[in-house]
Amino acid sequence: MNGRGVIDGTYYRSLTKKMILIVLLVSLTPLMLVSGMILYEFQHSYSEKVTDHLSVLVDKHRVHIDNFLEIKLKEIHSLVETLGIDQLQNESFLEDQLSKIQKVYGIVFEDLGVINPDGLQIAYAGPYKLLKAQYSEAIWFNKAIKKEFYISDVFLGLRGLPHFIVSVRVNHRGKPWLLRATIDFMKFNKVVENLRVGKTGLAFIVNREGQFQTAPPQNIADKKFNMDIIKSNNDEIEINESLNFKIYQGIIYVSAFLKNGDWIMVYRQELDDALSDFKKTQNVAVLIIILGALVIMAMAVILSGISVSRIEEADREKEMMNQQMIETGKLASVGELAAGIAHEINNPVAIMVEEAGWMQDLLEDDGTNDSENSKEFARSLKQIQTQGQRCKEITHKLLSFARKTDSRIHDIQVNELINEVIELSGQRAKYASVNVTTNLEENLPLIRISQTEFQQVLLNLINNAVDAMEKTGGTIAISSYIEDDDIIITVSDTGPGIPKANLSRIFDPFYTTKPVGKGTGLGLSICYGIIKKLGGDLNVHSVLKEGTKFKIRIPVIGKSNDEKLKKNPKK
Amino acid sequence: MKTRNTNTNSSASLSKENTNQIKLLLVDDEAGYVNVLANRLNKRGVRVAKAYSGTEAIRILRRNDFDVAVLDLKMEDMDGIEVLKIFKKMDPDLMVIMLTGHGSEEAATYGLEMGAFDYLTKPCELPELLSKIKEAHQKRKTLLKNHLLTR
Structure with missing residues (x-):
């Protein structure tokens, strides 16, 4: 068995590889480019949308909280304006007013108190025993006495619980008096925490030192909020109307000023959470692209395999055709050769036959000679002619064969x-x-x-x-x-x-x-x-x-x- | 000039009926064949002129008149078909019998279209050739008679 290899098998293998590579390159490159571009653009516009959305949300919330505080201030202000400090010094009257306000607003106002210019609480309505409490040393009192309206930071105070105070200053008999009210910390917290988006999005309030004014979010362990996070370019935080938007360590911070810049409301949400819808879409898109790429790869491999095997088959057929041509050509050339030889032989044979005939003619001329020898001559000449005839037949056969090649x-x-x-x-x-x-x-x-x-x-x-x-x-x-x-x-x-x-x-x-x-x-x-x-x-x-x-x-x-x-x- | 018109009266025993008026030109570049064939035809009363090539044949035909020509189609100096065409131009009534090798009947058929009388495959039997020559001569005679009548 001489398995004469048509073409080395490695040739077809490398051909297959090349075809696969080209198909992959040509089909996957545009796919990747286009999908990458689309994803990028999509991400860009989506995060813009999310940012806008959050900004609007936070701004609304800021207004909401500011309103909440303002309303509380106005409430006690109107109390003082309409009733006057004198009446409010009457403790049972004060309790009446407290229960009236609580009926309207719920138990947001924890208590009410009237404080004289010396810092002594001369009237008190509320759950704690704070009558005659001396506030002249308290930080909030010293600040409040200087302002017409005041909202304090959250502090523990005499009662030992976190709370903050809103107070109104009034001039009574030429001296500043205060009407103060305690805002229930939990109630205020709820108002702030109303803003909840997604799984991690929530709002809280800090003062300018970073101390939490509402319950700190669970995933912030520190007691103070790191103000650097929301500072832009390490500058001092400027008080302005606009919102501050920042992304820090994969977390979005949106901050807004409250209470004339004393407090800062911070909205905090993990970036992945904010973009969760986008992430889902992105995952689906990536999945589709990967599946598509896999299908293309599979098709590239299969199609290349098929076409190369076709090519291999065609090559083999071509090889066979070539061999057939060679074989046919050989036969034809052998035929031509034979024809040439036959032609050449024809002439001498013809001469031989004719010469023999000529001798016969001459013998016949002599006619009378009946000797043994002349008989033998005649037989021999006949034989020459017969054999000549045979040669002729052979050459004719060869020529017929050649003619048909x-x-x-x-x-x-x-x-x-x-x-x-x-x-x-x-x-x-x-x-x-x-x-x-x-x-x-x-x-x-x-x-x-x-x-x-x-x-x-x-x-x-x-x-x-x-x-x-x-x-x-x-x-x-x-x-x-x-x-x-x-x-x-x-x-x-x-x-x-x-x-x-x-x-x-x-x-x-x-x-x-x-x-x-x-x-x-x-x-x-x-x-x-x-x-x-x-x-x-x-x-x-x-x-x-x-x-x-x-x-x-x-x-x-x-x-x-x-x-x-x-x-x-x-x- | 190789024309050798030999007189042929010696061989009385061989059939000579109607052959002694036939003037034949035998053309083949195979000298041995021409010679022996001329001898045998002469013996049978045909007046044979021998030509050993196409050009020589044309030269001879220019000077002499022939009834029949026997022409080998395969010659070295000139293609037999070309010679035939020239023959036919020189004497349209000349009867040409072509000799071809076996298997080259295509050339012979073409020769027939060009006005040859007939063809024989080589090597041919003498009686066959002789009868063809007689036939050709007969045809020439009738042709010439017709020409005389129409004139």
């Missing part, structure tokens, strides 16, 4: 062709003591095929048969007959047969069991190709130690045309 398609009488081929290979068969017998059906219809190609097929089959029986001798039987409107030609031998394992491969190109250098492994595959091209079929049947039979089936093309003509005689 073209691949043009002719109408051919199969039996004639079979006989010609047998004559050609007869000598070889004789030397191998192989007997060739024929059983040809008379009057077979003509078929339209290329003579050379058909000769090639028959020669191949006969030569193979002779090769198979070279050592043992045997018989080649060739028959032709009609079966189901097809012409069948069988070539069977009495050789050793073909083992089953080889039988399925004998029509494969480059498959041969002949020694290296003797066979190309192309003969039968070319035969198969030729017969298939004619629309026919070539199959083999072999029994070990009994022989092999090749069966050629060729459709009678002319016949079908005739039938068509008969059906449509007008055409």
Whole structure:
């Protein structure tokens, strides 16, 4: 078996790789670029939207809280304005007023107290026993006494609980008096904490030192809020109307000033939480892109594989065609050579025959000579002429064969062709003591095929048969007959047969069991190709130690045309 | 000049009926073949002129009148078909029998279209050639008669 590799397998593997790479590059690059761009743009506009949304939210909330505080101040202010300090000094009256306010606002106002200019609480209504409490040392009192309206920071105070105070200063008998009210810390907290967005978004209030004025969020462990976070460019925090927006360590901080800049409301939300919708969309998009890329990769691999195997197949076919061309060419050139030799031989043979004839003429002239020698002369000359005639027949055969070595398609009488081929290979068969017998059906219809190609097929089959029986001798039987409107030609031998394992491969190109250098492994595959091209079929049947039979089936093309003509005689 | 019009009266035993008026030009570049064939035809009463090439044949035809020409189509100096065409120009009534190799009938068919009388494949049997020559001569005779009548 000389498996003459068509082209190295690595060539096709690298071809496949290249195709896959190119397909991936060409399809994935734009996909990645476009999706990256879209994602980027989307993220940009989405975060802008989120920022805007948060800003609006925080601003509204700031106004809300400012209003809340203002309303509380106005409430006690109107209390003082309408009722006056004198009346409020009456404790039962004060308690009445407290319960009235509490009815309207709920228990936001914890207590009320009237403080004289010396810091002594001279009237008190509320749950604690703070009557006569001395506030002259308290920080809030010292600040409050200087302002008409005052809201203190959160502190523990005498009661030991976090709270803050709103106070109003009034002039009574030429001296400043205070009406103060305690705002319930929990109530205020609730108002602030009303702003909750997503999972982590919440608001709290700090004073300018960073001390929490509401309950600190759970995930801030420090007691003080790091003011650097919301400071822009390390500057002092400026009091202005606008909001301050900052992202610090993956957390969004939106800050706004309250209470004329004393307090800062901070809205805090983790960036991922704020952008959670976007993240979801992004994840879906990324998933789709990855899936798409995977599909493209799979398709690239599959398609490249398919096309390369097609190319491989085509290459193999081309190789076979080339070999077939070479073989046909060889046959044709052998034919031409033979024709040339035949022509050259013709002339001397003709002269020899004519010279012999001339001698006969001369002998006849002498006529009377009846001697033994002259009789023998006549016989010898006759013999020369007969042998000359034989030469002529041989050269004619060669010339007929040569004339037919073209691949043009002719109408051919199969039996004639079979006989010609047998004559050609007869000598070889004789030397191998192989007997060739024929059983040809008379009057077979003509078929339209290329003579050379058909000769090639028959020669191949006969030569193979002779090769198979070279050592043992045997018989080649060739028959032709009609079966189901097809012409069948069988070539069977009495050789050793073909083992089953080889039988399925004998029509494969480059498959041969002949020694290296003797066979190309192309003969039968070319035969198969030729017969298939004619629309026919070539199959083999072999029994070990009994022989092999090749069966050629060729459709009678002319016949079908005739039938068509008969059906449509007008055409 | 190689024209050798040999007189042929010695061989009485060979059939000479109607042949002694036939003037034949034998053209082939194979000298041995021309010579032996000329001898044998002469013996049978045909007056044969021999030409060993196409050019020589044309030269001979220019000076002499022939009834029939036997022309090998495959010659070295000139293609037989070309010679045929010139022959036909020089003497349209000249009967040309072509000799071809087996398998080159296409050239012969073309020759027939060009006005040749017939063709034989080489090597040919003498009786066959002789009968063709006679046929050709007969045709020439009738042609010439017709020409005389129409004139």
